[in-house]
Amino acid sequence: MVDFNQTIDRLGTDAEKYELRQALFGTDKVLPMWVADQDLATPDFIVQALQKRLTHPILGYTLMSDCLSQAIIDWQAQYHYAVQASEIVYTHNVANGFHLAVQAFTEPGDAVLVQTPVYPPFLKAAPSNQRKTVTAPLQWQDGNYHIDFEALESVIVEQQVKLLLFCHPQNPSGRVWQKSELLKLAELCLKHQIWVVSDEIHADMTFAPHQHVPMASLSPEIAQNTITLSSPGKTFNLGGLQTGYAVIANSKLRRRYIQACQAVSILEPNLMANIAMEAAYTPKGKTYRDELVAFLQSNIQRVTEFFQQHYPQVGVVQPQASFLIWLDFSALFSEQTALKSWLINEAGLGLNDGETFGKNGTGFMRMNIAVSPNQLQQALSQLETAKSTLPDYQS
Incomplete structure (x- = not known):
């Protein structure tokens, strides 16, 4: 069995996902969950x-x-x-x-x-x-x-x-x-x-x-x-x-x-x-792939359940493949700039801006969930904390 639980520090490896945070998000303090690049170890074999x-x-x-x-x-x-x-x-x-x-x-x-x-x-x-x-x-x-x-x-x-x-x-x-x-x-x-x-x-x-x-x-x-x-x-x-x-x-x-x-x-x-x-x-690659798919499905389920509980207004498009989740925030934010600012400054997350995927991507953000369970929990915890900063938040 492959162990996907390890959280790996990629700082100091020139990893694009981390090194471009300042340029893309204006701060290097965000948890990067944007580019389709996994934070999971490349298979040993x-x-x-x-x-x-x-x-x-x-x-x-x-x-x-x-x-x-x-x-x-x-x-x-x-x-x-x-x-x-x-x-x-x-x-x-x-x-x-x-x-x-x-x-x-x-x-x-x-x-x-x-x-x-x-x-x-x-x-x-x-x-x-x-x-x-x-x-x-x-x-x-x-x-x-x-x-x-x-x-x-x-x-x-x-x-x-x-x-x-x-x-x-x-x-x-x-x-x-x-x-x-x-x-x-x-x-x-x-x-x-x-x-x-x-x-x-x-x-x-x-x-x-x-x-x-x-x-x-x-x-x-x-x-x-x-x-x-x-x-x-x-x-x-x-x-x-x-x-x-x-x-x-x-x-x-x-x-x-x-x-x-x-x-x-x-x-x-x-x-x-x-x-x-x-x-x-x-054959080793096929076995690894099957285990990866099961892990990704588990992460997707966690994200889906989180939004259902804490942000029911956010639409979670259920992926039928891969490790990217397309999130519809349009019910919470009417302006894309406000959505991006909230995710960066309040939730501390660096996601892909939906508008870069075409005009009909307005209101959406893309989230990469190919991360360890601890990294995913950190992201979800930051989102939960950021909820109180929404204009119409009621505890």
Whole structure:
């Protein structure tokens, strides 16, 4: 059994999550629960694999090994996704991967579609590459987000969309898309000749009874239209190693993607990323993943029960995957600036600002609960204490 109870001091390790507190929140006194970076230890078997490699005195240029390719193939097979070694392309991380896809599969000025609220780098990928971002807001219904296919098709036609950046599972809500939804979306993209870039980095942490269905696994035709981006980074807490890869079945698209990589000198994988990915995608990795998922579900339940008891006005969107909770504070705060100020100055918490996920993120904040039980209790205790500072508080 994995022990997730240890609270680890990350100060002095240049951890982004902690080092950017002053810049982002105006103080380094907040408990950081923002960026999707766990405060849980990277699994021992991965650390040991890295240490073993470091016994060799040369850390030179490296290639993606056949063993790593096979590990990726075997890992994706659990989702009934048949990947070929020739289809795998190394990329530093998933965000890097969709920037490369924008460069490879669109031209300057083209429209790139995203569905909001969404992981903020999705919104920046197009303008950073002289393309334009087109948004199709997700529809809020029955406590979660859904795709409004009629509105989506209208946007596609009106804006002449060339590429869809698709978050699967959805970030920030943790929504796991159902097979019927994926089929409808994929067929719509085929109809309008839109390439699909499917970011599936949170998929390994899907909670039963929900099931992750890779977009490219739906049919050979859909696979030819899809660029799948994935990484063990989120599940195994490897963010600093830059682990990532693309799976591209369409050989013409794959050549264009590789050319985009070469244009920015992404020529060889990171040596230690290779080792970590190969160690993660093993039977030990599956066992660890299952234990992590159970732990995350326990933390999510604690957060849900806390808000039900102490802040019933706050909507807790129940994630179907991963370690991020999307919180709706709109019943308590009409202004986002007041919400952020209260969380920082009264609750002492650093969360992700919902407005950075798109206009329909106003009133929301994203909370990372991949922390030890003691850290989570500290956060909840600070929130409980801050309740008395609300304008309409009554004891």
